[in-house]
Amino acid sequence: MQRDHLAILNAERAARRAAILVTDLDGGAQRVVREAEIAADPLSELLGRHLASGRSGLAEVEGRSVFLTVQAPPVRLVLIGAVHISQALCPMARALDLSIAVIDPRTAFATPERFPGIDLVAEWPDEALGGAVPALDRYCAVAALTHDPKIDDPALIAALRAECFYVGALGSRKTHAGRVARLAQAGLGAAQTGRIAAPIGLNIGAVSPAEIAVSILAQIVAAQRAPRAGAAA
Amino acid sequence: MLSTDHDILAAAEAWTREGRGVALATVIETWGSAPRPVGSHLVVDGEGNFLGSVSGGCVEGAVITEGMEAIADGRARVIAFGVADETAWRVGLSCGGRIRVFVEPVT
Structure with missing residues (x-):
């Protein structure tokens, strides 16, 4: 994980906003999608579903294995x-x-x-x-x-x-x-x-x-x- | 106090700022009676200091070793533990469950 991704995740949590870390397990590429960015994201439907359930998990995207780490603010x-x-x-x-x-x-x-x-x-x-x-x-x-x-x-x-x-x-x-x-x-x-x-x-x-x-x-x-x-x- | 995912990611960032090598482990898949849910984190530094849990204690040692190797070689990896892998891995999950863990260096 890149340091700046880690910093974004911690900052979003501190501000009580949800975020999702998207990791391509095959290639290793990673990105952070903030709650407000989900609607405009190419994976909006998938990300929205995970955000609603609050659950992290694996998904298949265009034949690649992707892991979504859902970070919801503390209750x-x-x-x-x-x-x-x-x-x-x-x-x-x-x-x-x-x-x-x-x-x-x-x-x-x-x-x-x-x-x-x-x-x-x-x-x-x-x-x-x-x-x-x-x-x-x-x-x-x-x-x-x-x-x-x-x-x-x-x-x-x-x-x-x-x-x-x-x-x-x-x-x-x-x-x-x-x-x-x-x-x-x-x-x-x-x-x-x-x-x-x-x-x-x-x-x-x-x-x-x-x-x-x-x-x-x-x-x-x-x-x-x-x-x-x-x-x- | 048990460490939460918040503490773990905050520690990962703080340790990185201190100039320590850091790796993050995340449970990405579980089958059966795995003790920690998908998304659980463990953070480890180059000396083997760690915070968090991916299995409630069963395979932490091996995950920490993999984390230290990830810090050394800079590569992410997926490792699997469980009954089916007991011949391949010296550690297993006594609960009979299986887990896969993504281990990545913080770069």
């Missing part, structure tokens, strides 16, 4: 609510190598003692996102856990508009029906609100905050690893 997890479930969830998310931010305007909840070493922002989601917390993108997972529509709704709206690959919200089916009605009033379509995982988490009968945290993280991993054409494309 960020944004938790809305410095609540008990979030306290259980943070160390588990760290073990999964997710970078984490917790947002809660209620200063009684958002204390460093409750979230040691975690990027914690005691602001409303609208202020925090794009400010103290980088703006959401499609490589983000957002879980709204406060039960308070004043806090959760703005974050959910931002997450759906940014096409975050995972958007989940705590609350019963009845609570969620009310939420969907409010989000529809805010101008979101059924296809957007239909993407919210609610009640949040895989149905494993979770009871304790730690168990609920496991069910949420398992759902996030599934959303990340399952072919995500449609979800993130």
